[in-house]
Amino acid sequence: SNGNIVNRILPVRIHELDSVDASLLASELGGTIRSVDFIYKAPGVNRPLQPAEIHPHQNQAKVFYRDQVNKVANHVKEIIHALRRSNVNSTAKSPEVISIQPARWKKSLQIIVSIAVLFLAGALFFIWATASQPGETKPLVSIAVLPFKLIGNDEESAAIADGIQEAIQRNLSQFPDLKVKARTHVERFRQASKSATEIARELKVDHLLEGSAQKIGNTIRITVRLMDEHADVIWSQHFDRKFEDVFIVLNQISQSVANSLKAKLTPEIAYQINRTPTQNFEAFDLYLRGKQASRRFIETHNLESLDLALDLLNHSIQLDSSFASCYACLSGLYLIKRMDSLSSSKDYIVKLANRALAIDSSVVEANMALSELYFLLNDDVNSLRYTYEALEDVALDSISTMHLIDRLTSVYMRIGDSDQALYLLDELLKLDPLNQDVLHNKIITLAAEHQMNQLTALKNDLTNHMPTSGLIQLINFHQALESKNIDGIITVYQNIKTLEADKAKWFTQYGAIMAFGMREKKMNAEAELALDRLEGQLGDEPLYRAQIELYRGANQRALEFLANETVGWYNLNLSLVNPIMEVINQTEGFKNFIDRNKIKILNLRERVHQLELRGYLPKRDLALETVIE
Secondary structure, rough: OOOOHHEEEEOOEEOOHHHHHHHHHHHHHHOOOOOOEEOOOOOOOOOOOOOOOHHHEEEOOOOOHHHHHHHHHHHHHHHHHHHHHHHHHHHHHHHHHOOOOOEEEEEEHHHHHHHHHHHHHHHHHHHHHHHOOOOOOOOOOEEEOOEEEEEEOHHHHHHHHHHHHHHHHHHHHHHHHOOOOOOOHHHHHHOOOOOOOHHHHHHHOOOEEEEEEEEEEEEEEEEEEEEEEEOOEEEEEEEEEHHHHEEEEEEEEHHHHHHHHOOOOOOOHHHOOOOOOOOHHHHHHHHHHHHHHHHHHHHHHHHHHHHHHHHHHHHHHHOOOOHHHHHHHHHHHHHHHHHHHHHHHHHHHHHHHHHHHHHHOHHHHHHHHHHHHHHHHOOOOHHHHHHHHHHHOOOOOHHHHHHHHHHHHHHHHHHHHHHHHHHHHHHHHHHHHOOOOHHHHOOOOOHHHHOHHHHHHHHHHHHHOOOOHHHHHHHHHHOOOOOHOOOHHHHHHHOOOOOOOOOHHHHHHHHHHHHHHHHHHHHHHHHHHHHHHHHOOOOOOHHHHHHHHHHHHHHHHHHHHOOOOOOOHHHHHHHHOOHHHHOOOOOHHHHHHHHHHHHHHHHHHHHHHHHOOOOOOOOOOOHHHHHHO
16 A cells, blocks of 8 residues: 555656646545655656667666656556546536546546556566566677778868767667777777787777778768678778768768677667767868867877867857757866866856757766866765766766766765775776776775775785785875874885885875874984975875974964865874874864864765665666676
C-alpha cells in the first residue's frame, strides 16, 4: 500500500509530475506517492532521444532507459487525463447521475491507477533486470581515425583536415558497437613513417581509417580509406565537393565506415550524426581555424595563438549567433585567458557556456568549461554537477575523461567524502597503477582520515614497484606527523634533499614543519636552509604564510592569516596534527579557524549528499573500464 511496492522493486527519478495530478493520485490512492520520485530534471518526457545521455552500449538491451521510464510515465499520465475528461463529460451529460458518480469514479480510478502503477513497476523492473543481468555480448570492433594528411601547406586546409578527423571520430563514437581510439592516442602518428600494420599493432585496434583533405577556394577534396589490421583495404572513397556539402560528406563517410564494420545505425544515432553545427559555412570555416589556433596554443603556450583563436571564434559567432560549439569553445578559452581574474570574469564565461548549452545541451566542451570554472572558484556543488554532465558524453576522449574523474576526486577530497574519493582513486589506479599524481591524492586522503595501516600497506607496495619515489617519503612524513616523531620528520627532509625536483614537488607546503622540527633539535642552520629552499615556492596562501609566521615567532600575525582562511578536509586535519601550530592550538583564534572550517565542510558534504539523493547530482559508481580506453 501507499505506493511502496514500486520502491521495493526499483527507485526511479523522472520528470516532475504536475501538482494537480500528484494531489489527485495521493487523494485517490489514500496516501503520499512514494513509488516514483518525480524530480529528474531532463529536458522533458517528450524530448528527442539523446544517445549521449545514458551510454546505451553499457547495457544488454542497448536502449535509453530514462526515455523508456519517461514514456511509461507519460502513458500513466494520459490515462489519468482521459479518466478526468471522461468524468467531466459524463457529469455534464447526465445530471441525474451526480449523486452516485463520485463513488464509481473513485473505485474505477483506484483500479486503473493501481494497474498503471503496477505496469510502471513492471516496466521498470524489466528495464532494470535487462540492464543488470549478464548476457552474451559480441566483442566491440575497434578502430582508430588517424590524423588526416594535409595536401598543401596552407593553414585553412590544415584546419579542415583536423576538423574532418575530429568530426568523423566523434560520429563513429556514437555507435555502441564500435570502440574508437581516442584522438590523444593517435596524434603521435601524425608524422610517423610507420606502416599501417605497425600502427594498428601499437594502438591495439582491428581497423584504421586514414585520409587526406584539401580546400581550394570553395571546393574540398577528401580521400578516405578503411583498412583492417593487416592493411587490407575494406572501403575507400574520394570526394570532390563544394565546401557547403562538407557535413553531407562527413555523414556519408561515417555511415559508410560503420556499415562496413557491421555497426547498427539506429534512429537515435542517425539523429546525432546528421545534425549540423551551423548553416553558415563561413562561420564554420572560421571555427575550424579558431580550433586549429587553440590547439597550437595548447602545444606551444604561445599567447598570440590564443588571441588569434579568440578573434576567429568571436568573428564566427558574429556570423552565426546560434553556433553552440563555437560558444562552448570560447568559454573554455576565456577561462584560460582570464585565469587571473576569474571572480570578475565568471559571469561572462558562464554566459558563453550557458548560451552553448541552451542551443545544444550535448555540447561537452561547455560542461567541461563550467566544471573547471566552478572548481577553481571553490564552488564544489556546481563543479560536481558539470563534471558529471561532461562525463555523460559517449565520445569523450580518454585524457579528458581521466582529467574529469580526477576533478571529481579532488572535490570529494575537499569536502571530506573520503569513501567516494578513495573509490574513484582506486578505479583510476586500476587503469594506471603507477600514476604518481593519483597515488599522491590517495596518500593525502588516507592521511586526512588517519588511516596509518593502509598507508603502511601502500608504502610496502610502492617500495616493491617504485623504490625511489618521493611518495614513499610522503607516507613516512605523514606517519611521523601522526606519531609526533620529530626525528622522523627530519629524516624525511634529509631523504628528499637528494630527490630530483619533480619527485620532491609534493613537499613544498611542509617546509615550515620540517624547519621547525630541525630547530627543535638545535639544527638551526639546516632549518634556515630548508626554509629558504621551500618557502619561495609556497606563494601567498594564508595557511602556509601562517606557518612561516609561527616559525618566526609572530603568533598574532599567524592568527590574522587564519582569521578568514578557508581550507579543505585534508588541510583542516593537517592543522590538527601540525607541531608548529601547537603554540596557538588553545587560542580562540585557532579554535575559530578549526570550527568554522569544519562546520562549513560538514554542511557542504551534507548538502552534496542531499542533492545526490534528490537527483540533482548523479553520484554513481563509474565503470571506468567502459569509458576509458
